Amino acid sequence: MAFEGLSERLQKTFAKLRGKGKITENDVKEMMREVRLALLEADVNFDVTKTFIKTVRQRAIGSEVLDSLTPAQQIVKIVNEELTKIMGTSAVGLNKSPKIPTIIMMVGLQGAGKTTSAGKLVKYLQEKDKARPLLIAADVYRPAAIEQLKTIGQQLNVPVYDEGIDHDPVAIVQHGLKQAQENKNDYVLIDTAGRLEIDDQLMDELAKIKEIAEPDEILLVVDSMTGQAATHVAEGFNDQLDITGVILTKLDGDTRGGAALSIRSVTGKPIKFVGSGEKLDALEVFHPERMADRILG
Numbered sequence: 192m193a194f195e196g197l198s199e200r201l202q203k204t205f206a207k208l209r210g211k212g213k214i215t216e217n218d219v220k221e222m223m224r225e226v227r228l229a230l231l232e233a234d235v236n237f238d239v240t241k242t243f244i245k246t247v248r249q250r251a252i253g254s255e256v257l258d259s260l261t262p263a264q265q266i267v268k269i270v271n272e273e274l275t276k277i278m279g280t281s282a283v284g285l286n287k288s289p290k291i292p293t294i295i296m297m298v299g300l301q302g303a304g305k306t307t308s309a310g311k312l313v314k315y316l317q318e319k320d321k322a323r324p325l326l327i328a329a330d331v332y333r334p335a336a337i338e339q340l341k342t343i344g345q346q347l348n349v350p351v352y353d354e355g356i357d358h359d360p361v362a363i364v365q366h367g368l369k370q371a372q373e374n375k376n377d378y379v380l381i382d383t384a385g386r387l388e389i390d391d392q393l394m395d396e397l398a399k400i401k402e403i404a405e406p407d408e409i410l411l412v413v414d415s416m417t418g419q420a421a422t423h424v425a426e427g428f429n430d431q432l433d434i435t436g437v438i439l440t441k442l443d444g445d446t447r448g449g450a451a452l453s454i455r456s457v458t459g460k461p462i463k464f465v466g467s468g469e470k471l472d473a474l475e476v477f478h479p480e481r482m483a484d485r486i487l488g
């Protein structure tokens with residue numbers, strides 16, 4: 192489960208305070224040192240950690256805590272509120288176009304879980320919105336990716352538009368969108384190509400697709416298990432494409448949680464969903480406040 196390490200360390204730190212009737216500024220200082228280490232060990236971005244610690248410290252040495260009869264509880268409350276804040280305060284839903292179709296472009300590095308997340312999102316929209324989506328297979332560099340998307344389409348009973356691997360992805364998207372218009376699909380999800388790392392050619396292609404598709408959402412899919420690297424990837428994609436949100440995958444295997452805690456603050460873009468397994472129903476709306484509760488146990 193996510194955040195095991197961080198959870199345990201924070202809980203231990205706060206447990207030390209519980210025995211004390213009153214706490215001093217020095218206690219706060221010591222505690223914040225431990226919280227800082229716990230966050231860095233969880234692979235939270237350095238600047239995010241620094242700002243977080245500063246804010247919590249300022250609030251914690253205020254009279255509301257030091258004069259309180261339950262200072263440990265007050266501090267946990269402050270940490271909870273600030274953790275929630277760095278993750279974006281409240282859940283952010285999907286953008287929806289006033290006229291159909293709503294176009295969602297999925298981007299991300301290879302292996303992040305882009306194709307799987309496209310399938311999960313289709314299932315989510317089918318259940319929530321009775322959606323009739325079309326999937327477009329625009330990852331022409333990996334034949335396996337197209338096959339994978341087709342399999343997902345079959346599983347969910349959703350059409351997949353593809354032209355194999357011999358065509359220009361920009362043209363494929365154009366043709367796919369035309370088909371969606373004709374078939375009156377209410378959502379279109381475009382599965383784009385990924386690479387092992389961000390490169391100019393990939394970004395150029397994605398920028399072209401963005402230009403012609405005018406998506407309502409550009410969702411970046413990142414692997415939470417890569418920690419700070421995921422945060423860097425998010426920064427890179429956001430600089431180039433001005434993404435609208437993030438799907439953070441593989442939270443089920445991420446024991447640290449640094450990406451979940453950093454991405455919003457670093458990019459300014461919300462984490463909209465988290466992936467918590469390989470199955471198509473393993474997608475959850477990201478709720479910062481619930482995540483903070485989970486971290487603090």
Ligand code: GDP
Pocket residue numbers: 299300301302303304305306307308336339385412440441442443444465466467468469473
């Ligand atoms: P893509 O290259 O970005 O399209 O990545 P895929 O969708 O093919 O996913 C790569 C691998 O990650 C596959 O084995 C997926 O089953 C797995 N995967 C995707 N999302 C999750 C998740 O949330 N949790 C787990 N445990 N595995 C996932």
